[in-house]
């Protein structure tokens with residue numbers, strides 16, 4: 001029995017459902033930025049670590065010149081609840097002044113992590129900033145963060161897989177699930 005078989009995983013979003021949605025998001029992003037970039041690249045910023053799987057799939061569905069960068073944030077608190085105290089643990093490798101920026105996130109829960117990041121990136125004067133998030137828990141989005149390109153709105157359950165972890169595990173699960181035991 002493999003590692004995943006030994007866990008009780010309640011599938012919320014299957015691989016094929018995710019793939020279809022990511023393809024649609026990529027097509028939508030391509031259409032929206034096609035006339036806007038004027039020869040420049042779209043800077044896709046992945047929030048480490050949770051976004052790495054979504055980012056890898058999404059950028060391959062964006063038919064435009066793309067540059068990929070990463071930023072790492074950690075939010076203090078217990079394992080499953082954000083405290084709102086955010087620390088930038090790894091910065092971008094290049095300036096974003098004058099660039100069209102697409103933030104790529106795994107999930108917007110309380111919105112506090114994203115609120116902090118948006119405020120931080122705005123001070124660097126990009127040409128524009130938009131947010132793509134695979135998941136959103138709308139019942140929890142207290143910081144009022146607006147997701148421009150949303151994969152799925154989900155109920156308020158702790159989910160794992162497709163990049164999302166529980167105590168650093170399950171990021172390699174190919175679908176989104178709730179761990180029931």
Ligand code: IMP
Pocket residue numbers: 050075082105106107108109110111112113114157158159160164165166
């Ligand atoms: P926020 O500041 O509450 O919006 O927290 C967002 C961050 O918390 C995400 O980037 C995730 O890393 C993590 N997170 C929130 N909900 C979940 C979940 O259901 N599973 C795994 N990680 C989560």
Ligand code: MG
Pocket residue numbers: 047048049050051106107
């Ligand atoms: Mg995250």
